[in-house]
Amino acid sequence: MLNINELTQLCGELGCRIIPECTLSEYITFRFGGPCRALIGVNSAESAAKLLRYLKDGSVKYGVLGRGSNVIVPDEGFDGVILLFGSDFAQIELDGNIMKCQAGALLASACVHAQQSSLSGLENLFGIPGTIGGALYMNAGAYGSEIADVVVSAEYIDSDCNIRTINREDMDLSYRHSVFSGTDCVITSVTLKLREGDADKIKSAMTECMSKRSSKQPLDHPSAGSTFKRPQGSYASLLIDQCGLKGLTCGGAMVSEKHSGFVINKGYATCADVLELCGKIQSIVKEKTGYQLELEPVILR
Ligand SMILES: Cc1cc2nc3c(=O)[nH]c(=O)nc-3n(C[C@H](O)[C@H](O)[C@H](O)COP(=O)(O)OP(=O)(O)OC[C@H]3O[C@@H](n4cnc5c(N)ncnc54)[C@H](O)[C@@H]3O)c2cc1C
Numbered sequence: 154m155l156n157i158n159e160l161t162q163l164c165g166e167l168g169c170r171i172i173p174e175c176t177l178s179e180y181i182t183f184r185f186g187g188p189c190r191a192l193i194g195v196n197s198a199e200s201a202a203k204l205l206r207y208l209k210d211g212s213v214k215y216g217v218l219g220r221g222s223n224v225i226v227p228d229e230g231f232d233g234v235i236l237l238f239g240s241d242f243a244q245i246e247l248d249g250n251i252m253k254c255q256a257g258a259l260l261a262s263a264c265v266h267a268q269q270s271s272l273s274g275l276e277n278l279f280g281i282p283g284t285i286g287g288a289l290y291m292n293a294g295a296y297g298s299e300i301a302d303v304v305v306s307a308e309y310i311d312s313d314c315n316i317r318t319i320n321r322e323d324m325d326l327s328y329r330h331s332v333f334s335g336t337d338c339v340i341t342s343v344t345l346k347l348r349e350g351d352a353d354k355i356k357s358a359m360t361e362c363m364s365k366r367s368s369k370q371p372l373d374h375p376s377a378g379s380t381f382k383r384p385q386g387s388y389a390s391l392l393i394d395q396c397g398l399k400g401l402t403c404g405g406a407m408v409s410e411k412h413s414g415f416v417i418n419k420g421y422a423t424c425a426d427v428l429e430l431c432g433k434i435q436s437i438v439k440e441k442t443g444y445q446l447e448l449e450p451v452i453l454r
Contacts, residue, residue: 155190155213155234163207170194170241177226177453180218180237182282184375185422186226186453189216191234194241195257198308198316198341201236205339206314208234216453217339219284220259223291223377225452228424236339238286247272251305252345256286260293260300263345268359273350274303276358280366282378286340290333292326296362301326303345310339329382329449371409374417377450380431381414384444390414393434396441403430 157173164171175192178185195201208215214233218224238257245266246253252272254263264279277298281288288300289307306320325332333340366372381389393399393413401408405422408430409415416430435446 164193167200169196169200181221181224181226182375183377184418185424187228187230189231189235192237194237196241201341202310202314202316205310219287220282222282223450225450231453238284250347254285254343256340256342258285260285260288267347268355271350271352272347273355274347276355277362279359280363285343289331289340289343291329292331305346306344307340308342312337369412371411371415371417376415376417379414379449380416381446382449389446392438392442392444396437398434406430
């Protein structure tokens with residue numbers, strides 16, 4: 154049972170911001186969804202561990218959010234507490250070519266930091282709008298690179314609320330998957346190993362990635378990026394296109410005309426609209442091509 158006064162007091166002691174009855178649509182890039190019971194801005198691994206212990210001891214449901222760029226929030230909201238890994242926990246430290254990022258650091262900030270220090274390895278990931286914690290959780294990737302290529306270790310909080318370290322070889326990294334996916338472990342920092350490179354070349358690679366994104370992706374509308382994972386042997390966008398589903402609409406949700414792999418929010422989409430549209434896409438694609446598309450964003454339940 155959640156005791157909001159007690160939780161507010163604990164947050165005060167830990168120096169963490171707390172917003173009771175917080176509307177989550179502002180915290181996800183898809184821009185819909187109802188409230189949570191409270192949202193807490195995590196400010197350290199130790200605070201996160203204490204908060205998790207408190208929530209678990211009280212059997213309070215909790216969830217974790219980074220930038221909210223790969224999350225779907227139900228219209229009825231989330232009946233629990235959200236730990237937000239954002240700007241209150243976003244430091245990036247460099248020691249030679251080793252970069253240590255707190256989980257709330259934006260991947261984009263890590264890319265810029267690396268470029269300014271003539272370090273290569275992150276440039277293809279520039280433009281992915283998430284945090285470093287979210288990137289590791291999903292093993293984010295683009296244009297032939299993945300966070301898996303540069304990660305060496307991470308600090309996380311395990312199911313018993315202990316702070317642990319894990320090395321890359323134990324992270325079970327594969328396409329949009331890590332050892333953390335689907336578990337209740339919480340990533341608190343990620344250490345990357347980059348290579349020395351040429352700052353100008355790195356910058357032009359980043360600019361090129363960004364311009365590819367803006368020419369191909371509907372960045373002028375809220376979305377969660379690619380709506381479906383890449384099925385083995387094909388591409389979700391190709392299959393959706395082949396089925397003639399560009400522009401298909403449910404309420405305020407629409408298959409983007411610019412990139413059929415993206416479901417976009419026309420401005421007034423509800424979660425129900427998005428899930429209904431995704432269900433239609435999945436059944437039409439299955440019927441016409443035999444491929445079973447799997448949702449990429451995580452539904453916060
Ligand atoms: C326009 C657009 C383009 C995109 N392009 C790409 C792309 O090219 N490649 C790609 O891979 N993705 C892409 N994405 C999806 C998304 O940006 C990535 O998956 C990103 O890594 C998610 O990070 P996040 O911080 O937003 O995580 P969130 O969306 O906040 O969370 C995603 C999942 O990770 C969990 N999580 C987040 N932080 C932590 C943590 N610290 N500890 C434990 N669990 C955590 C959450 O609980 C949730 O289950 C795109 C999204 C958009 C909107």
